[in-house]
Every structure is written in C-alpha cells, then in structure tokens.
Amino acid sequence: MDFDFSDDQEQLRDAVRKWVDKxxxxxxxxxxxxxxxxxxxxYTELAELGLCGLYVSEDQGGxxxxxxxxxxxxxxxxRGIVLEPIQHxxxxxxxxxxxxxDALKAAWLPKIAGGEAxxxxxxxxxxxxxxxxxxxxxxxxxxGQWLITGTKxxxxxxxxxxxxxxxxxxxxxxxxxLVAKEAKGCTTSGYGTQDGxxxxxxxxxxxxxxxxTLDGQTALSHAxxxxxxxxxxxxxxxxxxxxxxxVDYMNTRKQFNTTIATFQALRHRVADMKMQLELGRxxxxxxxxxxxxxxxERHQAMARAKYQLGNSMRxxxxxxxxxxxxxxxxxxxxxxxxxxxxxxxxxxxGDTLHHLGEVSASMQETAGVFA
Amino acid sequence: MDLAFTPEELAFREEIRAWVKANxxxxxxxxxxxxxxxxxxDLQRWAKILGKKGWLGWGWPEEFGGPGWTAVQxxxxxxxxxxxxxxRVVPFGPVMVAPVxxxxxNAEQQKRFLPGIASGDVWWSQGYSEPGSGSDLASLKTxxxxxxxxxxxxGQKTWTxxxxxxxxxxxxxxxxxxxxxxxxxxxxxIDMKTPxxxxxxxxxxxxxxEVNEVWFDNVExxxxxxxxxxxxxxxxxxxxxxxxxxxxxxxxxxxRELERLKRIAKxxxxxxxxxxxxEISKLEVDIVALEMLVLRVLSAEKSGKNSxxxxxxLKIKGSEIQQRYTELMMLAAGPFSxxxxxxxxxxxxxxxxxxxxxxxAPLAANYFNMRKTTIYGGSNEVQRNIVAQVVLG
Numbered sequence: 001m002d003f004d005f006s007d008d009q010e011q012l013r014d015a016v017r018k019w020v021d022k023x024x025x026x027x028x029x030x031x032x033x034x035x036x037x038x039x040x041x042x043y044t045e046l047a048e049l050g051l052c053g054l055y056v057s058e059d060q061g062g063x064x065x066x067x068x069x070x071x072x073x074x075x076x077x078x079r080g081i082v083l084e085p086i087q088h089x090x091x092x093x094x095x096x097x098x099x100x101x102d103a104l105k106a107a108w109l110p111k112i113a114g115g116e117a118x119x120x121x122x123x124x125x126x127x128x129x130x131x132x133x134x135x136x137x138x139x140x141x142x143x144g145q146w147l148i149t150g151t152k153x154x155x156x157x158x159x160x161x162x163x164x165x166x167x168x169x170x171x172x173x174x175x176x177x178l179v180a181k182e183a184k185g186c187t188t189s190g191y192g193t194q195d196g197x198x199x200x201x202x203x204x205x206x207x208x209x210x211x212x213t214l215d216g217q218t219a220l221s222h223a224x225x226x227x228x229x230x231x232x233x234x235x236x237x238x239x240x241x242x243x244x245x246x247v248d249y250m251n252t253r254k255q256f257n258t259t260i261a262t263f264q265a266l267r268h269r270v271a272d273m274k275m276q277l278e279l280g281r282x283x284x285x286x287x288x289x290x291x292x293x294x295x296x297e298r299h300q301a302m303a304r305a306k307y308q309l310g311n312s313m314r315x316x317x318x319x320x321x322x323x324x325x326x327x328x329x330x331x332x333x334x335x336x337x338x339x340x341x342x343x344x345x346x347x348x349x350g351d352t353l354h355h356l357g358e359v360s361a362s363m364q365e366t367a368g369v370f371a
Numbered sequence: 372m373d374l375a376f377t378p379e380e381l382a383f384r385e386e387i388r389a390w391v392k393a394n395x396x397x398x399x400x401x402x403x404x405x406x407x408x409x410x411x412x413d414l415q416r417w418a419k420i421l422g423k424k425g426w427l428g429w430g431w432p433e434e435f436g437g438p439g440w441t442a443v444q445x446x447x448x449x450x451x452x453x454x455x456x457x458x459r460v461v462p463f464g465p466v467m468v469a470p471v472x473x474x475x476x477n478a479e480q481q482k483r484f485l486p487g488i489a490s491g492d493v494w495w496s497q498g499y500s501e502p503g504s505g506s507d508l509a510s511l512k513t514x515x516x517x518x519x520x521x522x523x524x525x526g527q528k529t530w531t532x533x534x535x536x537x538x539x540x541x542x543x544x545x546x547x548x549x550x551x552x553x554x555x556x557x558x559x560x561i562d563m564k565t566p567x568x569x570x571x572x573x574x575x576x577x578x579x580x581e582v583n584e585v586w587f588d589n590v591e592x593x594x595x596x597x598x599x600x601x602x603x604x605x606x607x608x609x610x611x612x613x614x615x616x617x618x619x620x621x622x623x624x625x626x627r628e629l630e631r632l633k634r635i636a637k638x639x640x641x642x643x644x645x646x647x648x649x650e651i652s653k654l655e656v657d658i659v660a661l662e663m664l665v666l667r668v669l670s671a672e673k674s675g676k677n678s679x680x681x682x683x684x685l686k687i688k689g690s691e692i693q694q695r696y697t698e699l700m701m702l703a704a705g706p707f708s709x710x711x712x713x714x715x716x717x718x719x720x721x722x723x724x725x726x727x728x729x730x731x732a733p734l735a736a737n738y739f740n741m742r743k744t745t746i747y748g749g750s751n752e753v754q755r756n757i758v759a760q761v762v763l764g
Contacts, residue, residue, distance in 0.1 A: 001380070001443060002373045003670040009372075068372045247763055267759035268752070274762050275684050282663035283656075289374040304656045359652040360645065365633060367655045368626050369374070369662045 003285060005072065013072045015049060020080035026334055029196070032083055036190070037198030038157045043084040047115020051086055055093030055226075060109035062093060067291040070226075071233040071284065078237020081341045083197040085120065085156040087230035091223045092119035092165060095176070098222065099213040104178060108163065119178070121223050122152040122164040122202050130350040132167070132174075132220045139168035139175055139209065146170075146209045148177060149185075151201060158200025159190030166202075166209065167220050174216035177209035184208060195344040196337060221295060227349040228302040229291050232284040232309045235345045239277045239316045242338040246270070246320045249335075253325075266323060273316050280312030286369065296362070303358035309345075310352030317342035376443070383444055387451040394420055398718070400456030404631065406733045407718040408579075409458055411536050417458050418491030428465045428489045435473050435481070436489055442672040446623075446665070453623035461533060464488040464495035466618065468541045471558065471607050475599035484539075484560065496537030496563070498528040498585060499608070506753050508543070509552040509605065513587060515544035515559055517594065517601075522546075522559060524567075524590040530747070534583035535572050537563050543608060546601050558604035560596040567591070577736040578713055612682075612749075619682070619748060620689035622662045628696045629658055636703045638728060647703070654695050661688050680761050683754040690744035690751060697738040708734040 005013070023045060032039045046052060051073055056062020063069075070090050077086060092112050096105050096119075111117035128134035137150025148168045155164065163180045179186060185205035193199050213219050247270070250261035260266055283305040290301035317339040321328035328335050346352060364371065376384070399413050421427040429448050431437020440448065453459075460466070469488050472480055487493035504511040513526025524544060534540070540561050547555030563570070567590035572580035599607055632651060636642040642651075664685060671679045701708045707726035714720050715732035724732055745751040 001376050001666055001670060002674065003667050004674050004676050005372060243762070250763060261763045264756070267763060268755040270762050271683070271687075271755035271758035274758055275687060278664060278681055278684055279657075279660040279688070282667060283660050285372070285667070286374070286659070286663050289372060304659055307652075307656050308660050356649055356652055359656060360648045363633075363648065363652065363655070366626070366630055367659065369659055369666065 005068075009069060009072050012069055013076055016051070016073050016076035017079070019045065019049060020076055020082065024080045024082055026337075029081065029083065029337075033192070033196035037083060037192045037196055038160050039084065040160065042082075043086075043118065044115050046082075046084060046086055047113075052089040052115045053093065053113025055090045055097065056109050056113040057097055060097075060105060060113060062109065062113040067226075067229060067288040070230060071288040074230045074233035075237035075240070075284075078234035078239075078341075079241045081195070081238060081241075081337060083195070085197075087227060087234070088118070088120040088156055089115075090230060091121050091226050094226055095121075095165060095212070095219055095223050096178075099176070099215075099219040100178075101211075104210055104212065108178070111162075117162040118157065118160060119163045119165060120156045120158065120161045121227065122155040122158065122166050122179075123220060123224070124153050124155070125151065126153055130354040132224055133217060135167050135169055135174055137166065137168035137204065139170040139177060141170075146177060146211055147206045148179060148204045148209045149206055150204050152204075153201055154193075154199045155188070155202045157190075157198050158202050159188040160198070161188075161200075164202060165212065165223065166204065167216050168209075170214065170216075173214065174220065175214045176212040176216035176219045178212050179204060179207055179209045193344060195341045197344075218295065221299060224349055225298055225302045226291065228306045229284075229287040231345050231348050232280070232287045232305050235309045235313045235342065236277070236281045236284045238338055238341050238345065239280060239313060242316055242320045242335065242342070243270075243273060243277055245335050245338065246273070246323050249324055249327075260323075269319055269323065273319050276312035276315045280309050280316075283308040283312075300359070300362045303350075303355040303362065306350055307352055307355040307359060310355065313342040313346050314352070376447075380443055380447065384447045384451060387448050388455070390424070391451050391455045391457065394424070395452075395455055395457050396420075399458060402718050403456040403458055404627075405718075405730050406631075406716075406737055408716045408733075411533075414458055414461055415491065415494070418460060421460070422489055422491035425489070427460065427491050428469060428485075430466065431469065431473070431489070435469075435485055442669045446669055449618070450623040450626075454627050456627070459621075459624065461494070462618075463497045463532070463541070464491075464493065467497060467611055468495055468560075471541070471598060471611050474610060475558070475603075475607050479595070480560075480598065494533075494536050494538045496531050496534040496540040496585075498531060498540045498542035498561070500530045501527060502529055506750050509556065511543055511545060511556065513542065513544050515546050515557060515592070517546070520594045522592045522594060522597070524559070524561065524587040524592055526587050528585040528587075529573075529582075531570075531583045531585050532581060534563075534570055534585055535580065537570070539563060540585065541598075543604050546604075553605040555602055556604040556608075557601050558598040558607045559592055560598060561587075561590065561592050565590050565592065575740070576742075577739040578711070579736070579740070581740070620661055620665050620685040621693065622658065622665050622689065625658050625661070625689070625692050625696065628693075628700075629655060632696050632700050632703065635700050635730070635734075638730075639703045639705070639707070641703050650699055654692065654699065657688070657692055657695070661685070661692060664688070681758075683758040683761075686748060687745075687751045687754050687758075693744045694738075694741045697734070697741045701734040701738040704728070704731040704734050707731045708738075711735070 053062030054065045058064040139148045166177045185207040187203045188200040190200040253260050287305035327333045428437045433439035501511050515522040515524045542559045546557040567588040569586040571584045641647040710725045
C-alpha cells in the first residue's frame, strides 16, 4: 500500500505540465474551440511527448506504461482543460494490444503511438445511452469480409479521426471491429461540444470492417473502464485547477471592504469543495489502481469511482461559479470553461445515476477498498 | 503506487485476525454485532484482555511498553478488531492521555501512570468541555490555584464521557488570566476519589447516561500531577488532537456497520427496493472513498512524502458516515424501530419485541446517539473552519 509516485512518474508529470503551461495556453485553447474544437498540431505535440503510445507496447513503438502513468497524464491535461482526446489513444492502444489479431496490431499500433493515426472508440448509440450491451449496429460477413451498418453518436473528434473502434452485433452477439475512415459507406458529420471540444455522428452503411474480437463485450467493457479511469483522473486535474482559480479570486475580490475569502459562509463552501476534491482524488487513485484487476472487480471499482467523481465534479464546478459571482457566468473569464468541462466529464463514460445503478446491481455482503 | 498491502503487512493482519478470533469473548462480539448495550464490565474485560497481551496501548512505542507498530500495522489492528466485533477501546487512557504523558510528562509520572493505562486497570476520563466552553474550548474557566505544593481546583466540566466510571481524569484548567486565553491553560491529572469532586450523569436523548457533569469544589491536587509546564497545557492538548488523525474517521467500524445495514435491509424486505438499495450504494461509495483517504494518510505517514493536512476532512466525513448508517438502519426497520423498550437493548432479553425482530430495538436509539458525532471532537463547522484555513489562508 503506497500512494507515492515514482521518480519516473514525477518526471512524466513535469513534462506534461510544462507542455500545458507553455504550449496550451487559454488563448490557444480558445482559438482551437473557435476553429472547431480540435487541433491536429496540438495532438501531434502530445504524440511527440510520447503520450499517444503510453499504453502501446515498446515492441510496437510505444512506451509500454500502465494505468498510473495514464492517470498522471490525464490529471495534468485536465489542469489545462486540453481538448485533444489522448484517452482514446490509451483505449485504442490497450484494446488492440489486448484483443486484436497480430496483423491488426502491426497495422495500427505504431501509427497510434506516433500520433499519425487517431483511433477513437465509437460505441455510443442514441438508444443505448451508457449501456455497453445495447447495440443496434449490425455486422454481417460477406465473402469473408465483415460489413457494418449503423450509427454511432458523440464520437470524440469523429470527423478528424483516422479509424474507429466500433461495436456491432454479429449473429446476435456483440463483436468489436475497427473501421477506417476511408471505408466505403463511412461518413461523419462533426459538431462542437459544450466543453469547447469536438465530436461527430458516425454513419456506417455496409462499411467494410476489420474484426478485432468476437468477444466484443469483454473488450468493450475494458475499453469503457479505461475511459472511466481517464475521466476520473482528468476530472481531478480540472477540479484541482478550478479550486486554485477560485481560491485566488476569493483572496483578491473585495466586497463590504474586505476580501470575500474572509466570509464564513463562503469559507465553509470551500471546505466542502476541498472535501469533494480529495474524495474524488482518492477514488481516481482507486480506479487507476484497480484497472488491471479481473473484469468484475474492475467494473465494480469503476462504477464506484465514477459515481464519486460525478458528484465531486458537479459540486466543485457549480460552487466555483457561485463563489465567483457574475464573472463566473461569463464566457470571457476562465472559470466557466472549467465548469463546462466538469459538466461534460460527468456525462462521459456513464453519468452518476448510471453508475449508482451499477454499484447497486453489483452489491455484495461486504464492501471496502479491497472487497 | 500500489494498492496492495505488502506480504509482511498481510501476514501481520493474519496474525492479528487469529489472535482476536481466539481471544475476543463471543458474548461481547455478539452484543457489538447487534448493537446491544455494553456494560462497564464488558468494556473493561476486553481492555484487560488487550492489556495482558500488551496491545491496549497499540499505538505506543516500544520504549513505553507498546508494540512499536507502524501506522499501517496500527490501522490493520484496528480494522481486525472492528470487523471481529470488538468494542471500541475507551480512548481516554491509552489513546489520549498516555501520548501526552509520554511526550510531556516526567519520568516519575510515566512510571506512575502508564502501567495502569497499559493494563486496562485504571479508567481514565477527559475533563475538557465546560458549560460555557464548547467549540470555544480555550475560554474555559475551571480554575487551578497554586498554593504551596498543591493546586486548588474549582469549577465545572461537562460532557465527560463515561465519567461515572472514571478513576482518574485529565483536565485542562486555567492557571492564568494573562495574555491570550490559550496561554493560561495547564494540563492536570486528578484522582477522582479526591474530596470535593461530584459526578452527575446526564441522561441523553436515547435514554442512556453516556456523559456526565463533573464539579470541582476546592479539590486539592498535588502539584506533582501537573503535566509539563504550567500554562502550556493548550499545546499538549493540541498534540493529543494530532494523535487522533485516522482513528477519528473510524472507517473500519463503518465497514462492519455497512454489513449490518445490509442484513437489516434484507430482514426488513427493503434490500430489493431499488430506491433503498441506492441509498446503501451511496453510503458504500462514501465508505470506500473514506477508506482510500485514510490509506492515503497512512501511506504519507509511512513514506514521509506528500504530507496530507486533511485531518479535518477525515473527521467530517467519518462522522457523517456514522450518522448515515444509523439513520438508514432505522429507516430500514421503519415503524418497527419506533417501540421504545429500554430493556430490549440488553442482550438476552426474553420479551417479544413488536414485529418479532428484537435486533430492531436499538436502531432508533443508535440513530439518536450518533447525532453527537458531528458535534464532539471539534464540531464539523469548526472542522470546516480549519480546512478552509488550510485552503484559503
């Protein structure tokens, strides 16, 4: 039992933090949002730091690291509310490494690690919401070629991605495929998202696809669980910075001839925010440290963690706006952008009520960090 | 970073588990698991069993006869005791006054007082709060006047937990009115058999007499019972509070009580009611999150890196959780938690409890009793002040 980071992990954190502070200023982020919500150049800069290959084995050109390093990276990117979806490189790296046939690995992993290919998880459908086992997309084999028909929603940077991890029903069972953007019948229509980022609708019409695994449920659950741990860690970073911005403001802003940080009603709210932040950080550690456990244990841990983070992010986000007063609801000032990121993260990879349901469904007689 | 305990720590846990299983009397653990009333004898019996093994002072260093365990080992010991259904050790002797005597008492005092605390033979009480000094403890007025080689103590303490059994009491007393209120306070050890001391139990909302008022009327205390220096008592008391830390969160007991809540919910037929189940789930996540917070503090203590100044958070969350599980247990039983049959909370009561489930008898009383947790030990509002001070300056 040890929650200290290794020297290598601290160095990784420093490298990412330095890039965020110098390379991803709020002004640059604003320009990216105005230009559509995604910047390939910024993504390439992340790749140059080696981050895109974090989960890719060294054999395939990656760093061969694990969940704790992933958490460190996501915390730091969260601090800068970075829009480029590095977590999908983690997911694609882990899923291809863990479940794909060798040819598919060799074709995609080096490109993912190098940042030349953006591969994103495209699993959400209009009716499935957060349930990974509900899927309308259909896959059929024709002359040895898999063809997929269906629509996926809220696909991260969908119209900029080079390929998609797509779950579809094959003979009544969920299977997972990889679809390249050039595939026949594959179209995307992109749009901005509330956090200033980008997503797209993905339409597949008899589109040729590479089979990743016929045990799609196992692979998809794993993918989503990595996404949950990433969202938790990112949320911690966003909350950390949100708190710092709010504390700064409270120690500067004067009303009734004194800084508003002196008012007890507000101080207690800050104490409650600190509580939510530290519970959230604790559960983010928990999520990342449980990511390599057997599926049922992992799934239960992710549900608990995301439930906590959902509550924490909502509380910290809402209160940071309230404590700022009027300036908190402007677009010009930075804190509203942190609030919107926290809001979007709550609904990313399962919202709070969804995960509460998962906790209830998997309840055992005993409970604790180790049970 | 690693969530797992080391093989040595796990072996230690097994050793503790086996010992507790072999030595904790089942009459006592059964009462704890069903929240039946514990007598003074129950508490003393378990304390002396621990004392004989040398574990009543489980947080003590070896030089004072303790086991010299690490922070993690202490945590594992507390967890195994809690899960097995051991009563909470009455903390005033081994957990509260002993560390102060070790750190600030003289060799004479250490020799005189520590053995009786370690064995469980001497029952200690705490004399801090006064009728006019609750959250503002430093305003306390109980006066100790130095006359020759004695102090003459006059005043009143209150909320003295289990003081009706107390043989000795450690008190914060005013020895000076100069300067800030904090700088005129001394730490005095007082034999409760001394003439002039009157103890009156206070009946609380659950019908039990858990706390007391203690009056001091010209009580003569030998000057050798002063711990450390005169007027430095506030510092010693703060040292004591720093010793609480993870213990105050009481997350191990919360895990045990969560299991009990699920048993009650099943018996009462609300476990399958999703609205109720979700409330249990919320509590369960709270408990896991608190346990992670506690483990983070332990890890920081172990490595000396990343010190975590979050004792206030542990107290706030721990106490809220204690209140919530008692509340949910009561709500699970619903109307069958409402009959107030005082004797039904004694183990072995032969009457027929309404609804035929005698384990429902203490649920409302436990709920009422737990309202104290957000008030005592520095109210949760005071804790929020402390947390905010760290965050905002």
